[in-house]
Amino acid sequence: MTYAIIQDGPSRSFAEGDKFLAGATDRDADVIVHCGTPFVADPGKAAILVELGDESLAEHIGEDPAVTNALGFARYRNGDDAPSKLVELVRPASASDAAVAAAAKVFKEAGLEVVVSSDQIGRIVNRLVIPKYNAALRFLDEGLATQADMDLTCKLGLGYPDGPLERIIRGGLENHYDTTQALFETYGTPAYAPPRRAVVSKNMSRRRDR
Amino acid sequence: MTRTIKTVGVCGAAGTMGAGIALVAARAGFRTISYDMKEDALERSAKQSAAFLDKSVERGKLEASKRDAIVGAMSRTTDISALEDCDLVIEAVFEDLATKQKLLDRLDAVCSEDTIFASNTSTLSITEIASGSKVPTRVVGMHFCLPAQLMKLIEMSPGILTSEETFESAWAWTKACSQIPVRTQDKPGFILNALLVPFNNDAIRALEAGVASAADIDKAIKAGLGYKMGPLELIDLIGLDTQVRLCEAFYPITLDPRAATPPLLRRMVAAGLLGRKSGKGFFDYEGNAMYGA
Numbered sequence: 001m002t003y004a005i006i007q008d009g010p011s012r013s014f015a016e017g018d019k020f021l022a023g024a025t026d027r028d029a030d031v032i033v034h035c036g037t038p039f040v041a042d043p044g045k046a047a048i049l050v051e052l053g054d055e056s057l058a059e060h061i062g063e064d065p066a067v068t069n070a071l072g073f074a075r076y077r078n079g080d081d082a083p084s085k086l087v088e089l090v091r092p093a094s095a096s097d098a099a100v101a102a103a104a105k106v107f108k109e110a111g112l113e114v115v116v117s118s119d120q121i122g123r124i125v126n127r128l129v130i131p132k133y134n135a136a137l138r139f140l141d142e143g144l145a146t147q148a149d150m151d152l153t154c155k156l157g158l159g160y161p162d163g164p165l166e167r168i169i170r171g172g173l174e175n176h177y178d179t180t181q182a183l184f185e186t187y188g189t190p191a192y193a194p195p196r197r198a199v200v201s202k203n204m205s206r207r208r209d210r
Numbered sequence: 211m212t213r214t215i216k217t218v219g220v221c222g223a224a225g226t227m228g229a230g231i232a233l234v235a236a237r238a239g240f241r242t243i244s245y246d247m248k249e250d251a252l253e254r255s256a257k258q259s260a261a262f263l264d265k266s267v268e269r270g271k272l273e274a275s276k277r278d279a280i281v282g283a284m285s286r287t288t289d290i291s292a293l294e295d296c297d298l299v300i301e302a303v304f305e306d307l308a309t310k311q312k313l314l315d316r317l318d319a320v321c322s323e324d325t326i327f328a329s330n331t332s333t334l335s336i337t338e339i340a341s342g343s344k345v346p347t348r349v350v351g352m353h354f355c356l357p358a359q360l361m362k363l364i365e366m367s368p369g370i371l372t373s374e375e376t377f378e379s380a381w382a383w384t385k386a387c388s389q390i391p392v393r394t395q396d397k398p399g400f401i402l403n404a405l406l407v408p409f410n411n412d413a414i415r416a417l418e419a420g421v422a423s424a425a426d427i428d429k430a431i432k433a434g435l436g437y438k439m440g441p442l443e444l445i446d447l448i449g450l451d452t453q454v455r456l457c458e459a460f461y462p463i464t465l466d467p468r469a470a471t472p473p474l475l476r477r478m479v480a481a482g483l484l485g486r487k488s489g490k491g492f493f494d495y496e497g498n499a500m501y502g503a
Binding site for chain 2: 115116117118123124125127128129131132135136144145146150153154156160162164
């Protein structure tokens with residue numbers, strides 16, 4: 001399965017020199033991958049993939065049930081951390097099984113792990129992990145335990161490779177704010193409301209930028 | 211100032227957690243008395259503990275002489291008055307407030323006023339449990355992780371009335387057992403369960419909301435975050451009925467919507483899909499097929 005990448009600006013999924021970028025061919029490829037470029041329908045392609053941030057795929061491809069080969073994707077990464085091996089493939093209701101299979105194939109061949117998510121904000125990982133991170137930040141404010149003890153508890157008690165607080169701080173509290181705010185605007189549930197430390201970080205950054 | 215601890219009692223020692231705690235205490239050289247209501251259950255659990263120690267010797271992780279010393283340090287009883295000389299009594303009985311309070315009341319009558327009472331509760335309030343004792347200053351939270359004989363972490367929580375001496379003595383004891391204590395406030399679920407129970411519920415809700423298949427939810431969490439186990443696989447291991455009980459313990463006291471029992475979880479329990487123990491939960495343990503909502 002061949003693929004072409006049409007890119008404008010940096011990609012959050014693939015940094016310069018990423019193996020996936022090196023494997024791309026020209027626009028005659030079976031699969032087209034848009035990174036920062038607008039979606040262009042082409043029913044002749046096995047799949048057309050649009051790189052996503054926190055937004056819905058429908059913002060790029062619309063909700064037309066006749067479009068069966070368009071999918072979204074995002075490589076999961078924790079803020080500024082390097083991207084993980086995980087690609088969340090976003091499957092709109094209109095997508096065909098063949099398009100999903102073609103998209104999964106190009107990523108798997110590049111050594112990435114692929115899961116399929118419906119077109120819901122936060123996809124799988126952020127939808128699940130962000131409320132936990134928000135709770136950990138709130139617990140820290142409320143004095144439940146020290147940051148070190150909360151992180152240690154998760155590592156020793158749950159076998160996590162790193163603690164939630166060290167992870168959020170390493171990935172950047174401003175990035176955390178942006179993601180949780182996107183989820184909060186969509187779902188409106190308190191679990192996604194940006195926690196104080198993330199708000200502080202975001203506001204300080206805004207002040208610096210002014 | 212910390213109190214000297216030489217003899218440790220474990221209540222509910224026939225259970226998995228209690229038996230593990232007794233092993234931790236005896237392994238560190240403390241005279242350990244395992245107490246439970248039924249002799250046959252205590253005997254079964256003692257055999258399992260002996261088998262665990264034998265295996266440790268076989269694997270070269272424990273010297274045979276050390277195993278003999280551990281076994282020699284352990285005794286068992288169905289008579290609560292046998293705990294009278296204990297400096298520390300750790301309870302790991304059924305997770306029910308009235309049961310734990312009643313136990314402390316009985317221990318009050320048996321033990322000296324200096325004896326420290328530690329509760330292994332994972333969800334209940336230490337302060338509420340402590341109110342079962344006439345001396346609530348001597349009660350402290352000491353939450354071990356399963357299996358206690360292998361997991362190092364202990365969440366240590368003082369109740370409102372716990373004395374600093376009690377807390378410090380219990381803390382020092384966990385360190386003497388080569389465990390790793392962390393200090394938390396007396397709040398529902400402490401750190402571990404306060405983060406884990408709602409997270410696991412969120413995974414069930416994501417499945418119910420059609421975000422992804424059970425297999426992909428778990429795969430995403432493992433590949434994206436580096437967790438050893440996906441949340442749905444973990445609930446299958448814990449037991450779906452246990453997850454319901456955890457929700458029912460948490461939600462009424464926190465009113466956190468994430469802690470409320472997800473409707474799919476309740477339906478699956480009603481259908482007898484309890485996880486590994488029933489052969490089927492979010493995943494099928496007879497074949498390898500996946501159960502999806």
